Amino acid sequence: MPLPNLDSVGSILAIVIVFGVLVFVHELGHFLLAKRAGILCREFALGMGPKIFRVKRGETEYTLRLLPIGGLVRMAGEDPEMDMLKPHMEIGVERDAVGKVTHILLDGPGTGSARAISGTVVSFDLEHALNLTLDIGGEQRTFSVHPQAQLVKDGQEVQIAPLNRQFKGKTVSQRFWAIFAGPAANFILAFLLFVAIGLIYGVPKDVPYLGEVRAGGPAAQAGLLQGDKVISIEGKPVASWKEIVEIVSQSPGKELTFEYERSGQRHTVPVKVGKDENNVGKIMVTNSLTYAPGEVLKYGASSTYDFTMMILKSLGMLFTGSVGINDLSGPVGIFKMTGEFAQQGIAILMKWAAVLSINLGLFNLLPLPALDGGRLAFLAVEALRGRPIDPHKEGMVHFLGFAFLMLLILVVTWNDLQRFFFQ
Known part of the structure; x- marks a missing residue:
C-alpha cells in the first residue's frame, strides 16, 4: 500500500508526523501521570525553541515551538517562577470576596478595584502557610493567599504552586511514575503500532500453507495456488513455513519436487527455484496470514x-x-x-x-x-x-x-x- 505521489515534501511531512507522534506520546505519558499525582503542569510543549502557538486550558499552557524536535512538560518546582517575588518589592494585591489574595501584581499597585491593596513586601510563604505580609503606610498586614493565586508581571500570569502541587513535594513513588511514564508510553505506542499493522495487513503464520502466489513467479508457473498446504519438499516432510523458506533459500537454480494438498487431494509438482541478487533461492510466494x-x-x-x-x-x-x-x-x-x-x-x-x-x-x-x-x-x-x-x-x-x-x-x-x- 504505497503512499500516493510521495515526493520530498511528502517525506518531510512523514518525518514531522512520525517524530511529532513519538514526542507527543512520550510527553503525554509524563503529563498524565504528573496530573494524576496532583502536580501542577505549567506547560505541555511540542518542539523546542521559540513558541509559535499557545493556548491555555485550565492550569496548563499548550504550546507548539519552532523547532520540530523534542518536547517538554514543565512541572511546578522545576523552574524559578517563585523568585519573581522578593522582599522590599512594591507590589499590589487583589483579593476575593473572603479576603484571600488572588493576584499578586509585581508591576505595582492594583487596578483600583475595591479589593486591591498596594504595599511593600515584608515576608511571604507561598509554599506552606500561604500568606503574604505587606507594609502598608507603616502598618504590617498579613493576608491569606489563595492556593491558585496568580503572580502577574508585564501582563503575564504565573500560578503559584504550594509545595503539595510541586514535583519535589510528591512522594518518591509518585515522582518515579511521573518520570517513568514517558518511556513507558513509547513502549505502549510501539505495541499498538505493531497491533495496528497486524489488524490491517495480517500476521504471518508459521504454518506450511502458501499465502500470496506472485504472478509469473516459479510457484505460479508450477501451478501452485494460495491456500495449498505443502506436505514435503524433495521427499522431506515440512511442518512449518520456516522449514519451507530454509529449503528453498538454500536451493537457488535447482528444481525441487513439492508435494502439496489442495481440497483434500495430494499432488506432486516440480518447481524451478529462482534466485535474488544475493543468490538466495526464491519461488515468489508469501506465507499465509491471520487476522485473529x-x-x-x-x-x-x-x-x-x-x-x-x-x-x-x-x-x-x-x-x-x-x-x-x-x-x-x-x-x-x-x-x-x-x-x-x-x-x-x-x-x-x-x-x-x-x-x-x-x-x-x-x-x-x-x-x-x-x-x-x-x-x-x-x-x-x-x-x-x-x-x-x-x-x-x-x-x-x-x-x-x-x-x-x-x-x-x-x-x-x-x-x-x-x-x-x-x-
Missing part, C-alpha cells in the same frame, strides 16, 4: 519484545566497544531513513515508527544525567538514603549531562553529514 485478535495481540507483544532485545544488544555492543561512535546515526540519519521508509509504504513506515518509539523509550531510560533514566537513578538513591540529594548538586550533574548529550548529538550529526553528503 489473539494472534495479532501476540504479534504486537512479541515484536515489541524482539526489537527491544535487539536494540539492547546493539547498546551493549556500543558500551563494550564492538560498535564505535562513528557507526551511530543521529537526527540527520534517522530523518533520512524515515523519509526513505515512507516511500516504501505505510506498513514499512508504521513498523519503523514502532522501532523508533522503542529506541526513544530505551534511550531515555539510560541512567545518564539529563535523561529520564538519570532522574530515576537519583530517585533510587533518594529512596535508599531516605532523603533527597542536594537540588543544586543534582542540577549541576544534569547540566553537565545535558552538555555531554548535546556534544554527542553534534558528533553523530557530523558523522551523518559526512556519510550522506560528502562521500
Whole structure:
C-alpha cells in the first residue's frame, strides 16, 4: 500500500508526523501521570525553541515551538517562577470576596478595584502557610493567599504552586511514575503500532500453507495456488513455513519436487527455484496470514519484545566497544531513513515508527544525567538514603549531562553529514 505521489515534501511531512507522534506520546505519558499525582503542569510543549502557538486550558499552557524536535512538560518546582517575588518589592494585591489574595501584581499597585491593596513586601510563604505580609503606610498586614493565586508581571500570569502541587513535594513513588511514564508510553505506542499493522495487513503464520502466489513467479508457473498446504519438499516432510523458506533459500537454480494438498487431494509438482541478487533461492510466494485478535495481540507483544532485545544488544555492543561512535546515526540519519521508509509504504513506515518509539523509550531510560533514566537513578538513591540529594548538586550533574548529550548529538550529526553528503 504505497503512499500516493510521495515526493520530498511528502517525506518531510512523514518525518514531522512520525517524530511529532513519538514526542507527543512520550510527553503525554509524563503529563498524565504528573496530573494524576496532583502536580501542577505549567506547560505541555511540542518542539523546542521559540513558541509559535499557545493556548491555555485550565492550569496548563499548550504550546507548539519552532523547532520540530523534542518536547517538554514543565512541572511546578522545576523552574524559578517563585523568585519573581522578593522582599522590599512594591507590589499590589487583589483579593476575593473572603479576603484571600488572588493576584499578586509585581508591576505595582492594583487596578483600583475595591479589593486591591498596594504595599511593600515584608515576608511571604507561598509554599506552606500561604500568606503574604505587606507594609502598608507603616502598618504590617498579613493576608491569606489563595492556593491558585496568580503572580502577574508585564501582563503575564504565573500560578503559584504550594509545595503539595510541586514535583519535589510528591512522594518518591509518585515522582518515579511521573518520570517513568514517558518511556513507558513509547513502549505502549510501539505495541499498538505493531497491533495496528497486524489488524490491517495480517500476521504471518508459521504454518506450511502458501499465502500470496506472485504472478509469473516459479510457484505460479508450477501451478501452485494460495491456500495449498505443502506436505514435503524433495521427499522431506515440512511442518512449518520456516522449514519451507530454509529449503528453498538454500536451493537457488535447482528444481525441487513439492508435494502439496489442495481440497483434500495430494499432488506432486516440480518447481524451478529462482534466485535474488544475493543468490538466495526464491519461488515468489508469501506465507499465509491471520487476522485473529489473539494472534495479532501476540504479534504486537512479541515484536515489541524482539526489537527491544535487539536494540539492547546493539547498546551493549556500543558500551563494550564492538560498535564505535562513528557507526551511530543521529537526527540527520534517522530523518533520512524515515523519509526513505515512507516511500516504501505505510506498513514499512508504521513498523519503523514502532522501532523508533522503542529506541526513544530505551534511550531515555539510560541512567545518564539529563535523561529520564538519570532522574530515576537519583530517585533510587533518594529512596535508599531516605532523603533527597542536594537540588543544586543534582542540577549541576544534569547540566553537565545535558552538555555531554548535546556534544554527542553534534558528533553523530557530523558523522551523518559526512556519510550522506560528502562521500
